[in-house]
Amino acid sequence: DAQTGYATIKCGGEPDAEDWSHANSISLDADGNLIVGIRNLNAVAAFRVPWGSKRRFSNESSAELLWIVSNNSAWSNFTFDDDSSKFFMAHHVRARTDVTAPNQVFLTMFDNGDSRPECNFMADPHQPDMHCYSRGLEIMLDLETKVAKKVWQYTPPAGIIGGRVGSLFAKAKGSVEILNSENRLVGFTAALNRNTGVVGEWWAFEADKNGTTVAWMYLSPCWKTNWEYPYRALSLDELLGESSERPSLYDR
Numbered sequence: 389d390a391q392t393g394y395a396t397i398k399c400g401g402e403p404d405a406e407d408w409s410h411a412n413s414i415s416l417d418a419d420g421n422l423i424v425g426i427r428n429l430n431a432v433a434a435f436r437v438p439w440g441s442k443r444r445f446s447n448e449s450s451a452e453l454l455w456i457v458s459n460n461s462a463w464s465n466f467t468f469d470d471d472s473s474k475f476f477m478a479h480h481v482r483a484r485t486d487v488t489a490p491n492q493v494f495l496t497m498f499d500n501g502d503s504r505p506e507c508n509f510m511a512d513p514h515q516p517d518m519h520c521y522s523r524g525l526e527i528m529l530d531l532e533t534k535v536a537k538k539v540w541q542y543t544p545p546a547g548i549i550g551g552r553v554g555s556l557f558a559k560a561k562g563s564v565e566i567l568n569s570e571n572r573l574v575g576f577t578a579a580l581n582r583n584t585g586v587v588g589e590w591w592a593f594e595a596d597k598n599g600t601t602v603a604w605m606y607l608s609p610c611w612k613t614n615w616e617y618p619y620r621a622l623s624l625d626e627l628l629g630e631s632s633e634r635p636s637l638y639d640r
Contacts, residue, residue: 417483417493421454425481430474430503431458432481432495457495457529457536466529466536473527473538477502480563480620484526491531494539498562498575499525509559509580521555524564524574524595542574542595548604549591556591563620571596575621592621 413425422435434454458464459474468474477500484494500522501507507520524542529535544556556576563575572595579589590607 412479413481415482416485418485418488421483422451423481423483423495425478425497427477427479427500429458429463430460430476430478431456431463432478432497434483434493455529455531457527466534469535469537473536475499475525475527476504476507478525479561482564482566484566486566493529493531494526495529496524496526496564496566496572498558498564499523499541500558500560500562502559507557509557518557520557520559522558522562522576522579524572524593526564540572540597540599542572542593542599544576544591544593544604545601548593548601561619563622565622567594567623571602573621573623575618577618577621590618 407428409426410428411424412427413423415423417423417434420437420439422437424433424435425431426433433456435451436454437451455465456463457466459468459476461467475497478497479500481495481497484496487494501520502509504520507518509518509520521543524540525538526540528537528539530537546555549556556579558576558579561575561578563573563577565573565575567573574593574595576589576591576593579591591604593604594602596602
């Protein structure tokens, strides 16, 4: 169904298994609750965990499910204000801890879009007009009204990615990071080359809070297979101890 993205996986010589959940991100919110992204269910779930409990090594779960947000109404505790606020098969879900508001939760994610209703990637990955796109996304959950609302999104402009693409589509991986400047770093780390149908183009974009591109970079695909590419694009303050500060001993 269009609201889920079940996949069949293989493990060596074992029988095929249904990858029904594919939880691909886990983080903590400001209250210490676990925020879990569940890609193949198009869902994000929050759990309260009694940290330090003696039951933590028991087979009995001590976590309490707080809420689920999903475009599948069968298990979502929230409705969406608009279809454009819905996410599909996302990666890198994070609850913002730098902003707080009563009864509100802000989630950032990379919305891959594989199972978006209009996306027909699986029918023919080589077609130029498959109506698929990916984006950086931030939604706000209102814990009182139980409404999920898009508050920010980013899709790269055609002037950067070129007319041959139309829109970037990354069927896997990807990331969104909030920078200290309040800008966002959005990684399309497994974008599809629609001329060849091969995954592997790597793009990273810095965008401001209005969704305007500030900077970008591109790495040409040079991977041996479809799966040898970076997972996320994350910022670093330093790599080998470098500093932007002038050394104390400085002679012009």
